[in-house]
Amino acid sequence: MSYITIEGLHKKFGETTVLTEIDMRIEKGEFITLLGPSGCGKSTILRILAGLTDSSAGVIQIDGKNMIGVEPKERQVGMVFQSYALFPNMTVYENVAFGLRMQKVASAEIDKRVQEMLAIVNLTEKANFYPKELSGGQQQRVALARAVIVRPKVLLLDEPLSALDAQIRKKLQVDLRNIQQQLGMTMILVTHDQEEAMAISDRIFVMNNGMIAQNGTPTEIYTSPKSEFVANFIGHYNVFTRQALEKMVGTTLPVKGEKFAIRPEAIHLEQKQGDIAITGVAQHSLMSGNVIRTTFEGESVFLMEQLHQRKHNVAIGQKYTCYVAKEDVVALS
């Protein structure tokens, strides 16, 4: 049996269905990400797991115990909120110690554990500061320390990094993953940022319209999207109908399926044995640091991503033949 089991979870708000037939199995110590656009129901799953929102139907078990009807404080579930939800009337130290005080842990033990936790999140010197005296990144680390210190069975992270700027977000992603591995804690992160999901997860559940569109490791999700939605959501995939792709390559495709996806970085200018050739005129290029994205227009429009090197430079307005390996043409359901 899995550490966390969600079976047939449904949720309706009034007449609106927000979750349909959610099934998830999560093992102890896994870092799971729920990835999807705004309003797809991912935060609702977290709130139901935490006991802050009731489900309409379904089974939820954590560590073998049925959670339906169990009060939030009895679930041993921690949560880090997008807006941090730090207690404004308490210092950093008091915020982090709050959960242990509620558990009536001895003062000496509280002090020891809070100091340890503040050291882990690198905030020892800010112990006596109030939340409003800290930066966003520091506040988020306090929120993380406060949730982790009570050693919950699972830690839920509701878009915890989305309010931070890119540089701090990237650093905190690494910190988060390190802390998770250091403590061996099961964590479920909600995000709409596919790069973030790819960077820190063991497994990703991609969600759309209250349903799970696909789940798998970041590599599985990225290299083998099962649907057009997943292909579009996790990258800049080129999606073609069979007819359009066959017209582009000038031959019948030997694989089944009506729609196909090709990763933009799988398209290249150097021919390798067995590659499919597609032609198009370079329309425009977009440089984003180490990567150049070029849009071509031939029988269909397609995007090519190459490393930012001189040999990959293309002249706008010129016709090119690009190549893609057969195994990089992914059939979508």
Add this chain to the structure above:
Amino acid sequence: MKKRSFADLFFLLFVVYIVLPVVATMLYAFADKWNKTILPEGLTLKWVMTLFQDPAFMQAFGRSVLLASGAVIIALLVIVPAIFVIVLYFPKYEKWIQAAVVMVYSFPGIILAVGLIRVYSKFGISMILVVLGAYVISILPYIYQGTRNSLRNVDARQLLDAAQLLGASKMQAFTKILLPTVYPGLFAGALLSFSVLFGEFVLINLVVGSRFETVQIYLMKKLSTSGHIASAVVFVYIVLMGVLTFIIAKVTKKTKGATNV
């Protein structure tokens, strides 16, 4: 430059218009003799001393404090939890509180007094209690605004959720997190309510009358007997309001953690 001096002049006139009666009244409370001169001919503390030596004033002062603070305490115990529950869990009912707030402002005291007398006089309830009840309702706007504004500054619902997930009961989350967070706004609202009720005259005079002499009724009586004593009452009242205003300003500027996160 010309515009500036006009603005300064109007501001000066405005300040004189507002401050002069207050200064004159306060001076009169300390004036020994003030008949045919612009300023008092001499200053004395005898009117203020006489006032504080008058047991009737001390009793009236005590009654006013008791009535105003009693109404504020009841309002805090009854209205504040109700506002919390409505704002956090039943926001769709908030419009009813807002309607009640408007009604409190819109009812003139005389109408309220007549209504209270007609409804409650036949039940044999002490009219002082009836006034106390009316006072509790009349300060709803101040208590509501104070609480609501403080709750707006923080995501109160998420703070409650966070506290509960850390093992707090709803009551612990309320007393340890929400109450200290909204305390400055609540305290300011309570002091404001107290000062408004302390100066209330219409209801207590019409519904209870001189049977229960408060500072305001004492003041009205003294107006016809001694202008100096009446001025001394006003002086005490203004000092008290000044102290309350100072405390409200201090509390709302409170720097320690709470609010605006």
